[in-house]
Every structure is written in C-alpha cells, then in structure tokens.
Amino acid sequence: MTFSMKRVNAIFQKDLKDILRNSAVSLTASMPLIIAFVMGKMSDDIAVDGHYMVINIAMVTVGSFIQCCLIAEEKEKNTLRGLMLSPASTLEILGGKSLLSLIAMMIIVLIGAFLTGYHPEQIVVIAIAILFTSFFFIGLGTLLGLLAKSVMEASVIIMPFMIVFGFGSMATMFADKYPILKVMDYTPNTQLAAIAVKVESGIGLGGVWLNFGIIALWIIGVFVLTSIVFKRKRMD
C-alpha cells in the first residue's frame, strides 16, 4: 500500500476549506464547549468524572459525529467514488479524511479542559490516553459514515453511539440496580476516565496498561470493521 503525505494533506486542506463553509458542523463542534463553559461556571471543583464527561462528549461529537457526517456527505455527493478511483490509497483517503476531525477534536478537548479547569497530575500520560482513545472515536465515525447513505441518515444512526460513548459512563451509577450496565465499565470512554482517576491518585503508565489494552481492543475492532466496509464500498 502506498502512502503519500502530500495526498493526505490535500484531502485535509480540502476538508478544512469545506468545513469552514459548513455552519452545521461549526455549530455541532461548539456544543461540547457550551457544556464545558456552563460546568466551569457552576463549580470551581469539578470531579475527574465531570471533566471526562466533557472530554468524552467532545470526542464523540467532534471525533465521531463530525467524522461520520463528513464521510456520509462524501458518499451522498458521490465524491468518495472520485477519491476511490484516484491513485490515492485507502490509508491516504481515510487518513486525510480523519486528520481534520482529529485536530478539531484535540482543539475542542483542550479548550473544554481549560473551561472546566482540568489540570491533570501527569499530563503526558493523559495526553497519550486521550490521543489513543481518539483513534477509536474517529474510527467509529468513519465506520458509521461509510454505512450511512446520506448525512441525514448518518446523524440518526450515530445517536445511540453518541449516548453510549458520550454519556455511557454516567449509566454505571445504576449498575447495582441494572447489572447489564456493568458493560459500560469496558467502553473506551469509561476506560479513559478510569485512567484519569488512577493517574490522579498517583499511578503511572505502568498501572494503567490494562485500561489501555481494553481501549486498544476497541480500536482494533473498529478499524477491522472499517477496513472491511471500505473495501466493500470500493466495489459497487
């Protein structure tokens, strides 16, 4: 498989120009910031879980929802076919399409964390954890975008995933009453929050490898599925 950073950058530049003219996307991207702003104003001492509610919402909104809509729009307008027929490889196309969502997600996460006043104990471990988890959210958005036939359909099919991966960690509070909700303990967003809680208590990278491992399994799963779906979509 070939890889040209120039091609990835060209797709990124195109998406950037396109997205700046897309008011719906800008509005969606600002939603986590509004939540972060309100939370930041409501309390000076937000718990780690509170910070991660904002971070996870930012990741699922920008990383998954916007990515899903960008891919679905390419399909709806038959522009993805043009990219697929060009010399660009799968990796270049999906890499280029993901780069914008990744950068936008990181910016929104950073601003959100600033607004809620989040200052992690070990910033490097947290940065690695957030970057690592972001691959899952981008992959999820790509997968659902490839499955959707239009932007409208994409914005509907992603909703359950936004609830599970954005707000799912809150559901674990009811796990005693509804044991099925214990499943939520193993979702990437809950694992990310768990890493943050451990880090706050002084545990380093060595103590959170299991959490990273669980997130890695989610990433592998979503990327394998995305790769299969993309190859099938490449052919009519």
Add this chain to the structure above:
Amino acid sequence: MENIIEVQSLEKVFANETALEDVSFHVKKGEIFGFLGPSGSGKTTTIKILTGQLNQTGGKATVFGEPVSGMKKGESRKKIGVLTDNSGLYSRLSIYDNLKLYCVLYEVPEQRIADVLALVNLTEEKKKVVSKLSKGMLQRVILARTLLHEPELLFLDEPTSALDPVNSQHIHSGLRELKARGTTIFLTTHDMNEAELLCDRVAFLNKGQIRLMDEPGKLRKQYSDSTMTVELKNNEKVVLTSTAEDAGKMFDFMSSNQVVAIHSNEPTLGDIFVEVTGRKLS
C-alpha cells in the same frame, strides 16, 4: 495495432438479473470506441467492471494487458480517467479548488488546471463555487477533472448528456484533439449523432448483449437500401434506386431544372439500432 481493452465472454449477474451476457469486444490504442445502447442496457456496468469498481461474474476482461482486478492499484488508475453519471464534486468549494485537489492526488502540476478549463470552456468561471453551477457546467467540470492527469484511456459515460449544442461541440472538438494525441476513448452514449461524429467503431448493446459492432460508415452501407429521395419544385418527393431506369429519370429531372434537393436514404445509426434491436434509444 495494440489492444488497450480486451473483453471475452463477459458476464455480470446481479441477484436474479443478468446485466451482461457473453459480451466480447476489443478497443485499439488511439481509437474512440462507442458503446451504444438505451438506459439499462449494461453500458455503465461494463465501465464499472473495466475500471475495477465491480467484479464480473464470468468471462475475461483486461485493460492495458492486465486483468481488470489490477485497476484498483494506484499506478493503473493514473493511466485511466473515468467520467460517469455519478461522479461528484465538492459543492462548497470553487471549481479551481476541486481541480487542485485532484492535481495533488494524480501528482500533476497545478498549471494543468488552466489547460483543462480551456478545453471545457470554463476558464472565466474557475473561481465560481460549484453549488452555483448549472448542470451543464457541472458536467464540464467533471470532464475537466477526468482529463487533468492526461489519461491514456478515457471512460466517458454520456459525457455530453447535460450539455447544450454549443458546449457539446466544444467537448467533441476536445475529444478529437485528445484522440489526435493518442488517447484511447471508451465512450458510452445514446446520442447517435455524437457516435457518428466521434467514433471509429461502435457496438450496439441491448439487454446486456452486443448485437452489432463495426465502423459507423460500414454499418450505414450495410443497412442502406441504396436509394435516394429527390424533392421536386412541385413538392413531389420521388424515391430513386441505382438502376439505369432511375438514372434516366434523375437526368430528366435535372435537365428540366425540377430538382430542389436530393437526400440520401442511408440509414442513421439510430435507424440501424432500431432495426437490429427493435428498441428505441432513450
């Protein structure tokens, strides 16, 4: 002459429907090959198979001597250009920005944009946002994008279907220019005039089968009844054959200055298509 495309007994079956059945043809280097047929006859399916967008269920197809499965590779894609009815553009970007993206993807210099825009008569409109373009202009931008990397082989699916006569002529002259430069063109159309004007050879496709294939001129001669219609000053129309008796009649009409017009009754490709398939082109 080298064959760029070779197709033998190609077959495509979708669920319960046969889209292509025992289709065989070849396209020589530098020729314009017309694939003619009504909507749903299998033209686009053939293009999709030849460009690696669809797998055939039977038969053999090669492009540049390689099986069509190889068309998924980046290097093979640089040699071909594909314009289909479902080619899309980025509607919020300008014409120029749309083409600029493809310059990078195909590794061609940005200066090439000016050449292709001139070819499709859109030089003045390059800064226009795609969402503001008419259907005909969109078609021309897609064609410009298809030509950007100067492909050796062009697949054009109804390239002038949305264009007015002036722009169609402009595109036709551009295609002739490409042919003169050695580009091989696989053209699907249901416009028989376009096929007559451009194609070196044509194949009539009907219900997934090739019914006839030859040079347009040869087909017209083959199906001609060797008659002509003479319009006279008294509004009478006389059909004459190539017999000595009718030659005498023609001499009389002309010597008595009665002739207004003489029309050849040679059939058009459209007439031949209807005769061969019993179907009209639409």
